[in-house]
Amino acid sequence: MLIFGRWEPRRLIARGGVAEVYEAWDHKLKIEVVLKIPRRDVHFDSSKLIENEGKILSRMNHPYIVKLIGKGKYKGTPFVVLEKIEGTPLSKAFKPPLDPVQVIDLILEIASAIQYINSKGIAHRDLKPSNIVISPRRITIIDFSVAYPYGNEAPKAETPRYSCPEAALGYSTPSCDVYSLAALTSWLLTGNPSNHNHILGEVTRKAAEAEPGRRELSISEYLYILRRIASIGSRLVIGGRAYMLGGFRKIRIGRAMQCEIPIFDPGRYVSPVHAYIIREGEAHVLADNNSLNGVFVWRNDKYLRVKNWRLIEGDYIILCYSEKRGPYVVVRYRAY
Structure with missing residues (x-):
C-alpha cells in the first residue's frame, strides 16, 4: 500500500493510547519515516487527536522537537508522517535517582524546548518520560496529540502524576507544562514524580501546586532558577x-x-x-x-x-x- 503514492507502511512498531505507529518508507525523500494513524478500538475520537498533532507540529521548527514530514487524510483516515527518531525514551534511558547536576542539565534542555512551544501560544500538556527520547546525539520531544493553543477547549490530558489537574478538564495554559516539568524533575531526582523532598524541592513544590493560581513560577522563572543553581562553568x-x-x-x-x-x-x-x-x-x-x-x-x-x-x-x-x-x-x- 502506498499513501498518496509516497509513503509505504512496512511494520507496526508501537500501539499507543491514541495511535498505531508504523515504520514506513518515504519514496520521495528516500528515507525511513514514522507513520501514525488513529486507533479505532478506543472510547474517544482518536482521529481528532491525530489531526491536532499534525496541525500543532506544522507550527514547530526546533532542534529538540520531532519533525513533521507530512499529514493528511487517506480514504477518510487522518495520518501524520514524522521523522524516525533514534534513541531511547527517557523512561528507559535512565534509572533514577540521578546526580542533581545531570538532572539540571537535562531539565534545562527539555525546558528550553517547552519554552519555545509556549512562545507559540501552545502547551504540550503531556510532558512525561516516555515522550522524551534520548540519544547520544540529541534530545527529542514527541507526541503532540493533546498539545493545544491556550484556552478551555483543549482535549483532555490525563497522565497520572504528570498532567496538571486542569488539563484533565480541557484547559490549556502555560502552567500546565511548568507542572509537568516539576514532576519530571522530581522523578529524575527521586524516582517519584510526586516526591518533592530533594535538593530542588523548594522549586518543584512551587511549580507543582494543584491549584493553577498558586503556581508561583513561569517557565522562564523555572529556567532562570535552574541556570543559577547550575552555574558550574562553560x-x-x-x-x-x-x-x-x-x-x-x-x-x-x-x-x-x-x-x-x-x-x-x-x-x-x-x-x-x-x-x-x-x-x-x-x-x-x-x-x-x-x-x-x-x-x-x-x-x-x-x-x-x-x-x-x-x-x-x-x-x-x-x-x-x-x-x-x-x-x-x-x-x-x-x-x-
Whole structure:
C-alpha cells in the first residue's frame, strides 16, 4: 500500500493510547519515516487527536522537537508522517535517582524546548518520560496529540502524576507544562514524580501546586532558577550529557576517537574532526573544519550554516542538517 503514492507502511512498531505507529518508507525523500494513524478500538475520537498533532507540529521548527514530514487524510483516515527518531525514551534511558547536576542539565534542555512551544501560544500538556527520547546525539520531544493553543477547549490530558489537574478538564495554559516539568524533575531526582523532598524541592513544590493560581513560577522563572543553581562553568551538552570546556584553548568535535568530544556516529555523517570550539578570552568561537555536511546554528526558527560563529549562552549548534532529515547532532552551548 502506498499513501498518496509516497509513503509505504512496512511494520507496526508501537500501539499507543491514541495511535498505531508504523515504520514506513518515504519514496520521495528516500528515507525511513514514522507513520501514525488513529486507533479505532478506543472510547474517544482518536482521529481528532491525530489531526491536532499534525496541525500543532506544522507550527514547530526546533532542534529538540520531532519533525513533521507530512499529514493528511487517506480514504477518510487522518495520518501524520514524522521523522524516525533514534534513541531511547527517557523512561528507559535512565534509572533514577540521578546526580542533581545531570538532572539540571537535562531539565534545562527539555525546558528550553517547552519554552519555545509556549512562545507559540501552545502547551504540550503531556510532558512525561516516555515522550522524551534520548540519544547520544540529541534530545527529542514527541507526541503532540493533546498539545493545544491556550484556552478551555483543549482535549483532555490525563497522565497520572504528570498532567496538571486542569488539563484533565480541557484547559490549556502555560502552567500546565511548568507542572509537568516539576514532576519530571522530581522523578529524575527521586524516582517519584510526586516526591518533592530533594535538593530542588523548594522549586518543584512551587511549580507543582494543584491549584493553577498558586503556581508561583513561569517557565522562564523555572529556567532562570535552574541556570543559577547550575552555574558550574562553560560546557557543551549533547543528549543530556555535559562536556566541560574548562581551560582548553581548542577542542575538537567529531566522530574520531581522538576528539575531546567524540560523537557516536555509525552512519558516518559527522566528519572525523567536524568542528572546533576555540577559546578567545572569556568567549568561545565555533569553527567549521571544512566538514562535508556542515555546521549550523539554530536561531529564530531557522538553521543557519556557519563557518565561524561567536557563541552566546544557550546557542544550539547543529552538526549535519538537511531540510529532508532535520538536525542530526544537537549540541547546546552553556556559558556558565
